Amino acid sequence: xxxxxxxxxxxxxxxxxxxxxxxxxxxxxxxxxxxxxxxxxxxxxxxxxxxxxxxxxxxxxxxxxxxxxxxxxxxxxxxxxxxxxxxxxxxxxxxxxxxxxxxxxxxxxxxxxxxxxxxxxxxxxxxxxxxxxxxxxxxxxxxxxxxxxxxxxxxxxxxxxxxxxxxxxxxxxxxxxxxxxxxxxxxxxxxxxxxxxxxxxxxxxxxxxxxxxxxxxxxxxxxxxxxxxxxxxxxxxxxxxxxxxxxxxxxxxxxxxxxxxxxxxxxxxxxxxxxxxxxxxxxxxxxxxxxxxxxxxxxxxxxxxxxxxxxxxxxxxxxxxxxxxxxxxxxxxxxxxxxxxxxxxxxxxxxxxxxxxxxxxxxxxxxxxxxxxxxxxxxxxxxxxxxxxxxxxxxxxxxxxxxxxxxxxxxxxxxxxxxxxxxxxxxxxxxxxxxxxxxxxx
Amino acid sequence: xxxxxxxxxxxxxxxxxxxxxxxxxxxxxxxxxxxxxxxxxxxxxxxxxxxxxxxxxxxxxxxxxxxxxxxxxxxxxxxxxxxxxxxxxxxxxxxxxxxxxxxxxxxxxxxxxxxxxxxxxxxxxxxxxxxxxxxxxxxxxxxxxxxxxxxxxxxxxxxxxxxxxxxxxxxxxxxxxxxxxxxxxxxxxxxxxxxxxxxxxxxxxxxxxxxxxxxxxxxxxxxxxxxxxxxxxxxxxxxxxxxxxxxxxxxxxxxxxxxxxxxxxxxxxxxxxxxxxxxxxxxxxxxxxxxxxxxxxxxxxxxxxxxxxxxxxxxxxxxxxxxxxxxxxxxxxxxxxxxxxxxxxxxxxxxxxxxxxxxxxxxxxxxxxxxxxxxxxxxxxxxxxxxxxxxxxxxxxxxxxxxxxxxxxxxxxx
Numbered sequence: 141x142x143x144x145x146x147x148x149x150x151x152x153x154x155x156x157x158x159x160x161x162x163x164x165x166x167x168x169x170x171x172x173x174x175x176x177x178x179x180x181x182x183x184x185x186x187x188x189x190x191x192x193x194x195x196x197x198x199x200x201x202x203x204x205x206x207x208x209x210x211x212x213x214x215x216x217x218x219x220x221x222x223x224x225x226x227x228x229x230x231x232x233x234x235x236x237x238x239x240x241x242x243x244x245x246x247x248x249x250x251x252x253x254x255x256x257x258x259x260x261x262x263x264x265x266x267x268x269x270x271x272x273x274x275x276x277x278x279x280x281x282x283x284x285x286x287x288x289x290x291x292x293x294x295x296x297x298x299x300x301x302x303x304x305x306x307x308x309x310x311x312x313x314x315x316x317x318x319x320x321x322x323x324x325x326x327x328x329x330x331x332x333x334x335x336x337x338x339x340x341x342x343x344x345x346x347x348x349x350x351x352x353x354x355x356x357x358x359x360x361x362x363x364x365x366x367x368x369x370x371x372x373x374x375x376x377x378x379x380x381x382x383x384x385x386x387x388x389x390x391x392x393x394x395x396x397x398x399x400x401x402x403x404x405x406x407x408x409x410x411x412x413x414x415x416x417x418x419x420x421x422x423x424x425x426x427x428x429x430x431x432x433x434x435x436x437x438x439x440x441x442x443x444x445x446x447x448x449x450x451x452x453x454x455x456x457x458x459x460x461x462x463x464x465x466x467x468x469x470x471x472x473x474x475x476x477x478x479x480x481x482x483x484x485x486x487x488x489x490x491x492x493x494x495x496x497x498x499x500x501x502x503x504x505x506x507x508x509x510x511x512x513x514x515x516x517x518x519x520x521x522x523x524x525x526x527x528x529x530x531x532x533x534x535x536x537x538x539x540x541x542x543x544x545x546x547x548x549x550x551x552x553x554x555x556x557x558x559x560x561x562x563x564x565x566x567x568x569x570x571x572x573x574x575x576x577x578x579x580x581x582x
Numbered sequence: 583x584x585x586x587x588x589x590x591x592x593x594x595x596x597x598x599x600x601x602x603x604x605x606x607x608x609x610x611x612x613x614x615x616x617x618x619x620x621x622x623x624x625x626x627x628x629x630x631x632x633x634x635x636x637x638x639x640x641x642x643x644x645x646x647x648x649x650x651x652x653x654x655x656x657x658x659x660x661x662x663x664x665x666x667x668x669x670x671x672x673x674x675x676x677x678x679x680x681x682x683x684x685x686x687x688x689x690x691x692x693x694x695x696x697x698x699x700x701x702x703x704x705x706x707x708x709x710x711x712x713x714x715x716x717x718x719x720x721x722x723x724x725x726x727x728x729x730x731x732x733x734x735x736x737x738x739x740x741x742x743x744x745x746x747x748x749x750x751x752x753x754x755x756x757x758x759x760x761x762x763x764x765x766x767x768x769x770x771x772x773x774x775x776x777x778x779x780x781x782x783x784x785x786x787x788x789x790x791x792x793x794x795x796x797x798x799x800x801x802x803x804x805x806x807x808x809x810x811x812x813x814x815x816x817x818x819x820x821x822x823x824x825x826x827x828x829x830x831x832x833x834x835x836x837x838x839x840x841x842x843x844x845x846x847x848x849x850x851x852x853x854x855x856x857x858x859x860x861x862x863x864x865x866x867x868x869x870x871x872x873x874x875x876x877x878x879x880x881x882x883x884x885x886x887x888x889x890x891x892x893x894x895x896x897x898x899x900x901x902x903x904x905x906x907x908x909x910x911x912x913x914x915x916x917x918x919x920x921x922x923x924x925x926x927x928x929x930x931x932x933x934x935x936x937x938x939x940x941x942x943x944x945x946x947x948x949x950x951x952x953x954x955x956x957x958x959x960x961x962x963x964x965x966x967x968x969x970x971x972x973x974x975x976x977x978x979x980x981x982x983x984x985x986x987x988x989x990x991x992x993x994x995x996x
Contacts, residue, residue: 156645156683156686156687156875156876157642157645157687158637158638158640158641158642158683158687159638159640159641159642159665159669159671160665160667160669161665162638162639162640163638164635164636164637164638164684164687164688165635165636165637166635166688167633167634167635167696170633170634170635170636171633171634173636174624174634181617185907185934186929186932186933186934186935187929187934187935187936188906188907188908188911188934188935188936188937189907190610190613190614190905190906190907190908191610191613191614191617191907192607192608192609192610192613193607193608193613193616194601194607194608195601195602195605195606195607195713196605196639196673196701196703196713197602197605197661197703197713198601198602199600199601199602202599202600218640218663218665219663220661220662220663222602222603222661222705222712223705224603226602226603228602230663240599241607241609243599244599244600244607245607245609248609249950249953249954250940251939251940253936254610259639261639261640263665263666272640272665273638273639273640281939283940284939284940285940286939286940286941288918288922288937288939289939291922292922292937292939295926295929299929405919406918406919406922409919409922409923409926410922410923410925410926411926459599492633493631493633494628494631494632494633494634495631495633498631505728506821506822506825509728509731509822509825509826510825513735513825513826513827516629516630517827519629520629521628521629521630521631522629522630522631523630523631523695524631524728526693526721526723526724526726526728526729527692527693527723527724527725527726528726537691540691541691
């Protein structure tokens with residue numbers, strides 16, 4: 141009997157868990173996340189990007205091609221079937237659905253500039269800072285081949301972080317630069333992807349690390365030494381470009397250098413600062429074809445990139461088929477890492493509630509309803525005791541939720557047209573009229 | 583053969599680009615308005631002291647199918663899946679079950695006033711969407727009628743703000759139950775009887791009584807009682823609501839709401855022009871539901887706003903959907919760099935600005951501006967630029983003016 145009972149308890153508790161790798165957000169976290177999202181939206185719209193929404197579920201065949209079967213993304217997709225036996229999947233990013241929307245809706249016209257702030261799901265191993273259900277804030281353009289589009293992203297990121305009074309540093313590069321140098325060094329095309337992804341780790345594992353990994357992949361050692369030599373140029377951005385240009389005579393490299401010069405020039409016109417050209421930068425994804433971006437926050441204890449992306453000129457065309465090419469470029473803002481950065485740099489203080497003032501009636505319910513209504517009409521987030529608790533219990537509640545002000549409305553003060561406003565931080569009380577309170581709290 | 587072939591070719595072209603059944607994309611012209619609606623709701627919810635929370639889309643299947651969780655019907659409608667460790671999961675089908683779990687799992691002080699806006703999933707047959715937006719606002723831990731009255735005020739304020747004429751119907755579940763008990767109407771006949779009585783205005787008393795007789799009940803006593811005095815709890819909530827500025831709330835004794843779990847006041851918001859058909863939201867008190875999920879026995883009351891319905895109602899009113907948020911489109915004529923600076927300047931002024939990113943002619947660019955219904959275009963030519971001026975085109979009137987660069991934002995904001 142006893143065992144049975146305890147087992148039942150266990151079952152009950154289990155139904156109160158969340159699945160592994162997914163999270164609840166309490167008001168304390170959610171309010172701040174919404175604030176961040178609001179800033180992103182505001183800036184995205186200022187740049188002419190429009191919101192869209194796509195479903196959480198996509199047809200499985202939309203998300204995966206059988207040729208992807210070796211990649212992490214393929215293995216980490218949540219799959220399911222509907223009752224009609226259709227194979228479905230939860231989307232693992234916002235980029236593939238973006239590609240589908242563009243391919244499916246030719247009437248949208250180009251350039252199509254959209255943003256989408258939404259969840260993605262990956263059934264991957266859970267590590268620090270990695271979740272199975274997570275938010276991405278993606279901002280992409282389809283149909284624009286001009287480097288103004290690429291440069292504009294530098295301005296967008298700058299503007300977003302200016303709102304939080306935070307300085308950022310950009311690292312940029314161009315995939316064609318890396319590929320052109322690989323080509324110049326004589327590395328065969330089929331090894332470019334593998335070599336590119338290894339070179340991207342240069343900062344972390346150094347020359348010897350890169351050479352070791354390249355050797356394991358069967359990439360020619362001498363050629364790789366040559367590549368690293370060229371890509372390790374130091375100096376200002378323009379000096380680096382000039383040096384590489386003087387070493388390497390290759391079409392891909394010239395194209396990359398010309399594009400990078402434009403991005404730097406337009407980026408400066410857009411007012412972006414701290415742009416650092418890192419010739420080894422590549423990002424670990426296969427679909428990039430041109431400009432590559434990473435963004436780091438200056439002086440942040442969080443060392444990861446907060447925004448990354450680049451140009452992917454072939455993805456949508458592959459999707460449409462028929463040899464169509466639709467150039468595209470975009471960025472993804474990581475909501476979790478931005479949240480962590482802002483909190484760790486104390487740029488924001490998480491609030492446990494949106495409430496600014498809490499009204500406690502002292503046998504003055506109907507008057508207090510009018511007071512709380514007046515506060516709300518003035519645009520102030522106001523709440524009122526809904527349980528009929530004692531003053532001290534109400535003050536405890538306000539204290540627990542860090543509500544900044546409490547109004548104590550006693551009959552004798554009300555007769556004089558005054559209210560007791562208690563500043564919960566200092567503990568000070570003031571007798572004020574409702575108009576004075578509104579002025580103070582607005 | 584021919585039919586077959588054409589069918590096949592359709593499938594081929596569609597194969598990579600379809601959404602799952604019952605699910606859809608929202609292009610900018612819809613999403614802009616949806617977001618504005620949601621933002622308006624949020625501002626009002628927060629003014630009333632409700633804070634946002636978020637729960638995951640994925641829940642353990644056992645949580646979703648726990649007792650009382652919407653009944654067996656919903657169980658069949660849950661999208662089910664498994665994670666890599668073969669744990670059974672499901673996509674949430676409402677916010678009430680996750681809210682109860684959330685409240686139990688986290689040590690939340692009461693009253694807990696929260697709202698949650700997001701998508702939920704149900705696999706239903708027929709035409710209904712399988713993924714749809716849900717917007718819930720609840721208070722856990724208060725039995726006060728004041729908490730109920732707040733929903734009427736929120737509804738009034740919101741529908742006033744978006745310009746929809748509504749009628750806010752209010753009734754008391756206790757009042758209904760008391761009448762049914764006194765008239766000894768069996769439990770399974772109560773809901774059908776109310777649905778019949780609800781037609782009183784339309785078909786008249788005799789027809790209602792006749793129809794009720796077919797159901798096997800005598801409706802006369804019930805009708806008399808329903809026409810009686812205003813129930814006390816409704817009277818009090820209407821008094822509070824009036825103090826909060828509510829104008830459109832009315833007592834409707836036949837309002838019943840389909841769900842079993844309501845225990846006190848119930849309300850539903852209807853479009854005034856279609857007071858029986860077009861529900862824009864609803865809610866009520868459910869004092870016994872939280873207890874089914876956790877050991878805390880706490881009262882609760884809440885409302886749902888039907889974002890999709892509200893969107894549809896607004897669409898019927900105005901057809902002028904905006905295709906973009908952009909207010910001005912900057913077109914460089916071999917002046918890319920200067921144009922980028924002008925765009926930057928306009929954005930700093932808070933103007934939603936886009937810049938031509940493709941090598942298109944002025945004519946093509948203006949066509950695009952027209953197609954997207956962007957109100958203004960700024961054309962940046964070399965000659966004008968030398969004088970510090972650009973050409974501003976008002977797309978609606980077609981008028982063009984040569985204007986100082988610094989004056990553009992002022993002109994657009996007017």
